[in-house]
Amino acid sequence: MKVIIVGGGLGGLACAIACRRESIEVEVLERSKELHELGAGIQIPPNGSRIMRDFGLLPQLLEKGSQVQEVDFRRYKDGHLLRSMPFGDDITEEFGAPWVIIHRVDYHRILLDEAVRLGAVLVLGAEVVDISTEEPAVLLADGRRISADVVIGADGQMSTARKAVLGAPHSPVPTGDMAYRATFSREQLEALGDENINELCKKVAVTSWLGPEKHTIFYPIRGGNEYNLVLMRPDNLSLDCRKEEGNIEEMQESYADWDPTLQKLVSCVQSVYKWKLTHLTELKSWTKGSVALLGDACHPTLPYQAQGAAMAVEDGAVVGKLLGLLQTRYLDPKGSGTSSISARFSAQDLTAAVLALYERCRKARTTRNVQGAVMNRRAFHIPDGFIQTFRDFLLGYAGVTRKSDWTWLSSFRQRQTLGIDVVEDCTKAFEEWRASL
Ligand SMILES: Cc1cc2nc3c(=O)[nH]c(=O)nc-3n(C[C@H](O)[C@H](O)[C@H](O)COP(=O)(O)OP(=O)(O)OC[C@H]3O[C@@H](n4cnc5c(N)ncnc54)[C@H](O)[C@@H]3O)c2cc1C
Known part of the structure; x- marks a missing residue:
């Protein structure tokens, strides 16, 4: 199987690694002539660092980044400390992976080095201007056309792939x-x-x-x-x-x-x-035929939960795993696939079905994430007055882990986001799908 990934951002590179770990041929087409990430920091919550741990990249992440020890909320007017939430080992204990802060360039470099080490081909200065969902194939700005078995649109908020999947432009909402x-x-x-x-x-x-x-x-x-x-x-x-x-x-x-x-x-x-x-609160469709979207191309979010890139990296890990399962079970002649299934369905139909399964595995979670960030916006930006005082009172007892959260609600919500092994869940979903064929 050959996969073209449009976009070499954090989500695209995570997808490249996940695909290469499944021995899928990968070409990453990146518009920029030079590799770049923003000169800024990024938080990697445990659901993101769990994927890095599974990729074997946690040591590199902790060498370049740091494990957050506390999250301190302060009142805007005088800096009064409203709540210092213990993170550090409490987080690792509860969620199995740390909450990391790192420079974006370093995070990007770790993913890039691993993708290349595993054999992904990275092409810089390759701007995709159109995608055919039939074949599938991509058309580059220099006129070249490249076909593959699968095209993944990891091309960020102003995605070209999104237009191809939906058949019409669809912009994120301010x-x-x-x-x-x-x-x-x-x-x-x-x-x-x-x-x-x-x-x-x-x-x-x-x-x-x-x-x-x-x-x-x-x-x-x-x-x-x-x-x-x-x-x-x-x-x-x-x-x-x-x-x-x-x-x-x-x-x-x-x-x-x-x-x-x-x-x-x-x-x-x-x-x-x-x-x-x-x-984007809920995009109608993430896939068409053998083309699928991931990351900011399909669920850009307010950064008020530090989850945008974590969700993009999760998407990449999940779609890579599912395509790997498809390849070894059905498309590889030496694989353990059920030959009657391979005989009844074309490789293209099976690929489209697995990408639809990817969308089903990811959509509810990422939609909840976009909505959760909007909820945080409301909670963070409350005007002065009684409701703000009440918020601050509650915040004084809130935490992300069971140990630090006296309100129970806050840690319950966090467990849904930070504590789920999305790769294990998608493997189960694949087995159920397989049994239903
Ligand atoms: C202020 C702010 C703070 C944030 N903080 C956090 C945080 O702490 N934690 C967190 O998890 N998330 C955070 N985010 C969100 C996070 O930055 C994004 O969700 C994440 O970078 C999306 O990754 P991506 O790979 O989907 O897209 P992108 O990073 O946008 O990558 C897309 C890539 O595709 C390339 N590309 C685009 N079009 C084409 C084309 N036509 N052909 C070829 N290549 C193309 C681009 O050059 C780019 O390299 C924050 C966002 C903001 C705005």
Whole structure:
């Protein structure tokens, strides 16, 4: 079996690794001429790091990244600590994998090196402009046409593959929020000579300030040599603009009445981009024939649960596993497949059926994730007043693990997201599908 993956982002590369682990031939077509990830941080929650553990990449992840020890929620106005949730070993104990913070470039590099080591072919400067769902095949901007048994559209929010699958353009919906993203060096922060900032920098923690209509996230990357700051607020970009250079004064103004410690962090930002935050709640279809979508191409989300890339990586692991099971059971003449099934259905029909199974395995979970991020938006951005005070009271007892959560509700919700082995579940779903044939 040969699989073309359109897009060499985090989701596409995870899919390439999963396919190569099943001995599937893989070609990754990436539009960019050079490999790039954003110069920013990323959180890898346990459902993402579990996939990395299964790929045998956890040691590399922990060498480049760090295990989060606490998540601290602070009041926007004065930085008062509302709740410090223990993460660290509690998380690993409960979910079997750590919560990691890492530079995006390092995460991308780990996945890329592994995909190439396993034999995936990566083609840079290969922009896919059209996809035929019949054959299937992709058409490149330079006129080349490449066919394969399966095409996976891992081409992000403005996906070309999505258009091919749906038969019409379908854009993600603006959420009403945007994000400023910035990183600084340890030296920049130390130069401030501020005791509170020095305290903040000592911790391997994700710190979030919650305020009306806005919140912010701050954490160390690269062993505390760099720091990542993301500032979320109401969107003022024009409707069709996804990203543009931000105005530093406008950004500082947006947080002018916030905790002085946060304001000092904001004062370190020297240049910044602002991003429109969009999402898709439930795409009608993720697959057509032997073409399927994954990651931000089919379920972009507000980043308010740190789950977008984790879900993309899960998608990649699941679709790779299912295609591997299909190949060894039915399509490989030496495999253990039931010959009567191979005789009754064409390879293309079986492939389409397995991709439909992939969509069934993933859709409810990723839709819940997109909706969960919207719920977090409501909870994080509550205006001053009684409801905010009540939120803060509840937050004071909330946690992600059974051990740290006195409200029970919060950890119950987290278990549905962080505690599920999606690869094991899809293997079971494959066996059920097989039995139903
Ligand atoms: C502010 C912010 C913070 C976030 N924080 C987190 C976090 O902490 N944790 C988390 O899990 N997620 C987070 N996310 C979400 C996460 O970044 C995305 O969900 C994830 O990167 C999606 O990966 P992907 O591989 O699906 O798409 P992308 O990363 O967008 O990759 C798509 C790739 O396809 C290529 N491509 C596009 N079109 C074509 C074409 N026509 N032909 C060939 N190649 C093409 C692109 O160049 C790109 O390399 C955050 C998002 C934002 C905005």
